[in-house]
Amino acid sequence: MTQLPISSSSTTDARTADVATLSAPRNLPRWAAHAAALLNAFHRHRRPLAFELGGRTLELSIAPATNTPALPLTYDLRLAGGIARLSMEGAALVALSAHLPDATSLLDADRSLQALWLEFALIERIEALENHLGGPIRLHALRGVFAGNIDLRLSLQLHDAERLHHLHLELDHEAATRLLALIAHGWPSSPRSAHRLAMALSLSAGHQRLSIEELASLRPGDVVMLERDNDEETLELAGRPIAQVGGTPPRLLTPRHRWTHGETPMTDHRTAPAAPDELDDLDQLPLRLVAELGHFELTLGELRELGEGSVLPVERPLDDSVLLRINGKRVGSGRLVQLGEKLGVQITRMPGDE
16 A cells, blocks of 8 residues: 545545556456356356265255465366356365275376366266266366357356365357256256345325426525326335335335335225235346445545545455445445456345355
């Protein structure tokens, strides 16, 4: 961090601040713009996938994106025409073949024999996957450079009774598409609960549109005509009307199954209550997700003194991590990435992650 003095001509007085240079070029992870949809599909929230192997239960999960070191054992993986590269630790190789004799001796074998032995150890699983894939799955020793164009990198975690193992999977577009179809068939996503996300509701007496000029011209004593529906108050969520309210104390008048459609005025208050699944429409309510690089506090006087070239004393990490906020509340964290020519954020932690 560089200690920079703030100009003494400012009302902020002469003081120093830890300054992170926001304008410095970033060496961000790069993704092709078209890869974002694939990446998001793989990283949907899923419970660990449990499977039996040689009388043991293993669990596989797709891990959050991290800068994990390279793994020592790497193999070519062919997925019915798609090209991939699988890397793992030696302990993971042993864990996947522990039901076969002399599994630990594989660590001293050459990569071709390791690949053949691993394929044999997983043969029942591979055959089942091939039936859904519509093509063969083959493991080979790594032959030179990766033959495909890497569209996607995944970090995997394999859990057995003794420890956690790390694996990496790099895929071209064809392999990623085929693998995603397999996952959609046998490993469905389980959306996270958002029940603890607090949403600000407001009770609106009415509304009116004003130009900036009209707003600036308002003085104490002026009257603004309000527009309202059916002479009733409106309950608003994230700036959208979701229900009508009336009476003292205020009571909901709008049937709940019509909350999210913004259908005002609503004159029939006698409609039967909605089935629970109809309330799932609230899942489509747009929320403003903010990727926060850092934060700081200024007095109003200090804010008015800022001009072009002013340095902001932002408290932020030295890397490209960001906090994710909705309605000012933290809901997760991520890291900045480059998607084609645009900026994106890759999720690294959400509520419920261990």
